[in-house]
Amino acid sequence: MLQQLFFGYYAFTIIILSLLVVTRRNPVHSVMWMLLLFFHIAGLYLFLNAEFIAAIQVIVYAGAILVLFLFVVLLLNLKEEISLKQFVGSWPAGLFVTGLLFVSVVSVLGSYIQGPIGKYSIAAVRSETHTKALGKLLYTEYLFPFEIASLILLVAVIGAIVLAKRKLRS
Amino acid sequence: MNSFLEPILAPFFGLMLTNIVIILIKVAIVIGITLLHVAYATYWERKVIGFMQFRLGPREVGWFGLLQPIADGVKLFFKEDIIPATADKPIFYLAPVIFFVSALTSLSVLPFFDGFAVANINIGLLFLLAMSSLGAYGIVMAGWSSGSKYSFLGGLRSASQVISYEIAMGLSLVGVMIMSGSLNLTEIVKAQSNYPTGFYAIPQILGFFVFFVAMFAETNRLPFDLPEAESELVAGYFTEYSGFRFAMFFLGEYTGMLIMSAIGTLCFLGGWTLPKFIMDLLPFLSELPPIVWVVVFLGKVYFFMFLYYWVRATLPRYRYDQLMNIGWKVLIPLALVNIVFTGTLKIMGWF
Numbered sequence: 001m002l003q004q005l006f007f008g009y010y011a012f013t014i015i016i017l018s019l020l021v022v023t024r025r026n027p028v029h030s031v032m033w034m035l036l037l038f039f040h041i042a043g044l045y046l047f048l049n050a051e052f053i054a055a056i057q058v059i060v061y062a063g064a065i066l067v068l069f070l071f072v073v074l075l076l077n078l079k080e081e082i083s084l085k086q087f088v089g090s091w092p093a094g095l096f097v098t099g100l101l102f103v104s105v106v107s108v109l110g111s112y113i114q115g116p117i118g119k120y121s122i123a124a125v126r127s128e129t130h131t132k133a134l135g136k137l138l139y140t141e142y143l144f145p146f147e148i149a150s151l152i153l154l155v156a157v158i159g160a161i162v163l164a165k166r167k168l169r170s
Numbered sequence: 171m172n173s174f175l176e177p178i179l180a181p182f183f184g185l186m187l188t189n190i191v192i193i194l195i196k197v198a199i200v201i202g203i204t205l206l207h208v209a210y211a212t213y214w215e216r217k218v219i220g221f222m223q224f225r226l227g228p229r230e231v232g233w234f235g236l237l238q239p240i241a242d243g244v245k246l247f248f249k250e251d252i253i254p255a256t257a258d259k260p261i262f263y264l265a266p267v268i269f270f271v272s273a274l275t276s277l278s279v280l281p282f283f284d285g286f287a288v289a290n291i292n293i294g295l296l297f298l299l300a301m302s303s304l305g306a307y308g309i310v311m312a313g314w315s316s317g318s319k320y321s322f323l324g325g326l327r328s329a330s331q332v333i334s335y336e337i338a339m340g341l342s343l344v345g346v347m348i349m350s351g352s353l354n355l356t357e358i359v360k361a362q363s364n365y366p367t368g369f370y371a372i373p374q375i376l377g378f379f380v381f382f383v384a385m386f387a388e389t390n391r392l393p394f395d396l397p398e399a400e401s402e403l404v405a406g407y408f409t410e411y412s413g414f415r416f417a418m419f420f421l422g423e424y425t426g427m428l429i430m431s432a433i434g435t436l437c438f439l440g441g442w443t444l445p446k447f448i449m450d451l452l453p454f455l456s457e458l459p460p461i462v463w464v465v466v467f468l469g470k471v472y473f474f475m476f477l478y479y480w481v482r483a484t485l486p487r488y489r490y491d492q493l494m495n496i497g498w499k500v501l502i503p504l505a506l507v508n509i510v511f512t513g514t515l516k517i518m519g520w521f
Contacts, residue, residue: 028314032261035307055296059340063303064333067310071329074314074322129292131353 003047010044027073031066038062049122052131196288200277208424209239215479222483246420249413256317257410265315266411266418269308273425276301280432281356283442283463294355295347298433299340302388305426306332309390309397309407312419316410324406327490328390328397334497335387335394341505342380345512346370346437359441368445371438376508378438380501382477385430387497389423391478393485394493431474435467442467 017037024030038061045054125133138146213228213236220227228235253262279294281287291297306329313325347353349370350361362369371378387394398406408419435441442463449455488496 026258028258028261028311032264032311051291051293052296055293055300058300059296059303063300063306063336067303067306067329067333070307070310071326074310074326129352129354131293 006047007044010040010047014040014044027076028070031070031073034069035062035066038066049125050130052134193288196286197278200282200288201274204274204277204425204428205421207428208421209243211424211428211475212242213239214475215482218476218479219483222480243417246417247414251413251415252410254317254410258315258317261311261315263415265308265312266408266415266422267308268311269305270418270422270425272301272304272308273422273429275304276429277425279355280429280436281359281441282467283460284356286460287356290354290356293353295343295353295358295433295437298429299336299343302339302426302429303332303336305422308419308422312411313397313407316407318410320403320405320409321407324397324403324409328407331387331390331394331396331493331497334494335384335501338380338497338501338505339384339388341502341509342377342384343433343437344505345374345377345508348509348512348516349374355436355441359436359443362440363443363446363449366446368443368447369438369440374438374508374512376504376511378434380505380508381434381438383496383501385434385474386478386481387493389426389430389478391427392482393488395487396490396493427475427478428471431471431478434474435470439470439473441470 014037017033017040020033021030021037024033038057042054042057042062045051045057120133120137216238217227217235228238231237231241253259276298278288279291279297281290287294309328309332310325313321313323313328316322346358349365350358352358352361367373386392390397396406397403398408403409408416411419444455444466
């Protein structure tokens with residue numbers, strides 16, 4: 001019962017906060033609601049016994065990415081920004097596509113099959129600590145996808161530097 | 171602590187409530203002691219810097235000026251609370267709270283001696299990094315919401331400074347994580363006390379150096395106090411704050427210093443333990459009551475605090491581009507080299 005209550009709280013609050021993020025007129029206020037949203041997502045991870053992911057969620061998303069968002073938003077001319085209309089003209093099209101997506105998700109919910117239970121049950125993860133279990137899996141069984149992901153990130157870093165340098169030269 | 175309090179409280183509250191009450195008592199003890207420490211850290215800072223500059227420091231209020239921090243607190247409490255007309259009010263109210271709360275929340279995972287932490291969690295070190303990154307929001311929001319140029323520049327400087335040095339700080343602690351094989355602060359201290367040198371500062375000298383420099387930048391202290399550089403920005407991000415809202419920034423900054431000192435003590439200087447070879451030489455030490463180990467821990471924390479004051483009295487402020495160059499071009503590569511070294515040696519079985 002308590003579990004359902006917790007999950008219900010997080011799911012409901014996350015939806016409300018996401019709506020607040022997209023509807024605020026002042027972008028700085030949007031960013032602050034988003035910060036709260038990230039903390040709720042981290043709470044959801046904690047609820048799933050994924051403590052490492054929860055910490056990383058806060059450090060990477062709230063601590064790094066969102067601060068960069070804030071950095072850009074702070075440099076905007078807010079006085080003009082606030083007087084603008086907050087929705088672009090094509091929002092009904094966006095709403096339509098989202099609605100279709102929602103319908104398709106709901107329609108496939110009935111054919112949900114629970115997957116086989118792996119060897120990492122909650123008790124096993126708890127006894128080994130989540131960080132250790134995750135690290136072992138990433139560096140043994142899933143080493144190849146992990147390396148691909150890091151290569152993609154490296155490409156993005158190099159790309160950012162190349163773009164910045166080109167602007168500097170011209 | 172738990173085994174001591176449980177029989178006393180259980181008859182009054184019942185089993186489930188007892189745990190909550192014990193946690194609340196622990197929280198009250200930790201916050202109370204920390205705020206007392208913060209108050210006297212300011213006194214001690216003024217005394218130390220005073221003597222370093224051939225002055226006497228505070229000496230009018232009370233015996234040797236010992237009541238000065240309390241007088242300052244009372245003064246701040248009774249000052250008028252001024253809000254600028256151009257301020258964004260909700261965020262202006264919220265910013266000092268975010269800053270102060272993130273500093274106090276970090277206290278919850280610090281073990282002061284074996285078995286005394288408000289929450290002994292497995293990801294203690296990551297939790298501390300997460301909370302220190304949350305503190306940056308307090309500063310940035312304060313700078314932006316004040317509606318003043320000085321505050322705004324201070325907030326912007328702080329945002330980029332804290333992001334840059336957080337990377338260096340996180341990477342410098344990875345060496346400690348590799349050596350101890352854990353993110354739990356209690357486990358890290360226990361692993362250190364069994365290590366031949368007794369603390370990780372010796373094999374991890376590179377990591378310790380990076381941590382030490384990043385520690386100053388993370389807490390906005392000299393020589394990296396650019397977000398509040400007095401000669402350029404009045405007081406930086408908290409220029410427009412007064413009264414108790416200003417006090418929250420002030421308390422948050424000193425709590426942050428105490429937390430950074432505690433992280434340094436726990437991860438590099440062996441926490442509340444003494445090196446194993448000393449314990450083997452003097453076996454009677456292990457019989458001592460836990461209060462002795464709290465004193466050992468606090469002594470190491472005070473040592474770090476003294477270094478903060480010493481550096482403040484000695485070094486001039488860096489320029490902003492120098493700050494960025496040190497962070498990205500010196501500290502981060504050094505920390506990466508340290509990780510590669512430590513990892514290689516760990517695989518070869520030397521650590």
